Amino acid sequence: MSAIVIEGLGKIYGPVTALDSLDLHVEQGVVFGFLGPNGAGKTTTLRILAGLARPTTGRAWIEGLPVGPGSHARQLVGYLPEEPSFYPWMRAGEFLADLVGRLYGMSRSEAKARADEMLVLVGLEEVDERRIGGFSRGMRQRLGLAQALMNRPQVLLLDEPVSGLDPVGRRDILNLIDELRGEATVFMSTHILSDVERICDTVGILDYGRLIVLDEKENLLRRYAVPVVEVNFDATPETVAHWAESLRELPFVVNIQLDGSTVRITLDGSVQSSVDLQQLVLGSDLLVLGYQHEHPQLEDVFLQLVG
Amino acid sequence: MQTLLRKELREQWRTHRILVVAAVLSLFGLLGPLSVKYLPLIMARMPGVPEGLAEVMPEPDVAMAVDEYVQNLAGFGVILAILIPMAAVVGEKNSGTAAMILSKPVSRAVFLGSKFITYGLIFFAGILLAGLGGYYYLGILFEWLKPEGFLALNGLLMIYLMMFVAITLFASTVSRSQFAAAGISFSLLIFISLLGTIPSLSPYFPTSLIDWGCALALRLDAEPAWTALAVTVAVTALTWLAAWLILQRQEL
Structure with missing residues (x-):
């Protein structure tokens, strides 16, 4: 079974066609690189899959569940938006344990343990008591990834996951995504082609809302x-x-x-x-x-x- | 619901909004009876006040004090009921935190409901403090009112303020900035107040709740404003429902 199925997905904003009959199947356990120039429709696709936007036409499923606001698919998904936003008055540990973990239905102790684990994983364990309002962009990006991983997602939706990170941070996060191969399906949009080349198994290239190519990375390199x-x-x-x-x-x-x-x-x-x-x-x-x-x-x- | 409710309460506490609501409402609750009692005395001793003015001022009594208490709480309470929740939804949508939360398995009704309940709790706390202080000073400066009447007055005041909280949440859901949300709420406040001055309509309008509450506190014979109560509750419920339906359709 495919982890993500998209059929005839279209999205129109006034005169702009952001997505035009997108068809896509992403197999389970792969790291999928979703490429395209600015305005190609990558973020729109991710927002629809995360249940934050509705398609004008077509449908999409995650692990067989239809996506959309109120969908049960959200229980299986971790989502990192392009610019993750947080409550500035909250502390990092508190955000993960008391808010994100609990929203996924974890018990208090389970959420706390998972939050601690995630903070170590993204290298924020030293600042778990600091208010998020004082975090740098890179720290927010790391926290964003931590919250996306809190529920041990079957499908991880990442919108430009390494933007705003320094080279060390970028390497760490890419390694982390690489380690998820086989455990979760990673659907990642990015502009950084070398990152895709490094960690993605399958690549889809979107242009003007249309999928112009979809293949395994090695096949693509051979073909084009x-x-x-x-x-x-x-x-x-x-x-x-x-x-x-x-x-x-x-x-x-x-x-x-x-x-x-x-x-x-x-x-x-x-x-x-x-x-x-x-x-x-x-x-x-x-x-x-x-x-x-x-x-x-x-x-x-x-x-x-x-x- | 519990998780978001805790988050909302923590946010109101950390951003000091609970303290602001509690401080403003209790201050003006206390000032009501105090100002009615002592204003004539202060004026009589102020230099430059025309001779004889103090004598023509009416003798302060408990009815005037209750009226002042209610006018203070209703006036400043409505301002708070607009200013405190005006960014509740639009602020989260613009900053991106709404998208972050609603990508998790939580419904938009719970997102909106937790905000409404939280504002309800902080206004309840504010009116409780104001009521306790106001009741005490009314008692020692004028006369001790029957507690159930005074309780009814504050309950009606709470219902009146929650209508503006619901209206502001609705405005915050439909508008693109918190200032636009406040503008919509203030416009509706003026509209409701103006319509409430039309004698044939006033018995059905939320402003009648205040008069009914005063009558209950002072144990005066007055026509119960059940229709106004029903209208207020209906406006509250309908604006919340409309906000939820609109939020359901919105993209984040």
Whole structure:
């Protein structure tokens, strides 16, 4: 059974179509990266799944339960909004134990124990008695993740979970999300492609409210990423440029970029093109200092699809 | 319900709103009988007061003191009933805390209901303190009133104020800023007050509760304002219901 099922989901705000017949199935236990440019409809989708907004058309289910305000699906979900908000007069520990835990129906002792566990997990155990009003953005983001995990959710909805975090915080949170793989289904929207590349199994790319691609990350990289070879010669830039010009006419060479004695060659993607290029480099009579097949990046895929 | 009720009460305590309501209502509850008793004496001793003014002022009595007590509590109570809850819903929607809470398994009726009950409790506490102080000073400065009559007066006052709490919660649900919410509530207050001055309509309007309460406290013969009571309770219930229905439809 899919953890998240979205069928024909549409959302219209006045003249703006935020979501246009979105169909999506997310399998249980995966870390799903939901990508798209600003205004593509990522946050709208998450808000509908969290039961905070209603779709104009279509429906969605979480673990087989229909989503919406008042839905029982909320018992199974942890939700971290893009900018998590808290009561500034509350203390972090109190917020998790006395409010969030209790709203999920935990007993007082169970909520307190889980809150303590979560504070340690997100690195806020030292400040559990401090008022949230004095927290930095990064601390609020960590607390936001802690509250989303309080109920041991089957589905975790994360809207830009590492925005506002410093590099260490980002690494910690990404590691934490990574550890949830298999235990919970993580549905995460983000702009940071390297994060998606690092932890997501499956990727969906949204543009103008439409899902334009959905596949496992590795398949996507294979399908869309452009093969690039970077060669560094021990020769003058003029000599390298002269050699590179001789490649332009070849049918498998898509593009050539020069940077001093380094040449960056974009190939058409066929296996033979890499073999042919390798022979051409060796036959150039120039000393090769470096020869590197660049790994395809998700950024290339993203830019190719929505750029 | 209990979790959100505790959170609301804690919020009112930590943000000192409970203290403000209790302090304002008890201060003006006490000032009612005190000012009626001592104002003529103070004026008589003030320099520059025209000669003979003190003599023409009516002799203070318990009816005047009760009236002053009620006018103080009704006037300042309504202002508090508008200012204290004006950000209750709109503030949480704008800050994002409503979305944070309502993404959890909690209904919007409970979200709104816990706020209404909390305001009910803090106004109850405020009127209780005002009532105890006011009753004591009425007793020692004028005469001891029958407790049940005075209790009825304060009960009616509480019902009257809770109508404005419900109206303000409704305004806070439909408006986009707390000031707009306060504006809507003040407009409705003026509208209700103006309609209440029309003799043919006044028996049915919430303002009649105050006159009925005074009559009960002073054990005067007066027509019971059951219709006004029913109208007040109905307005309270309907505005709360409307706020809930609108909140149900709103996106956060």
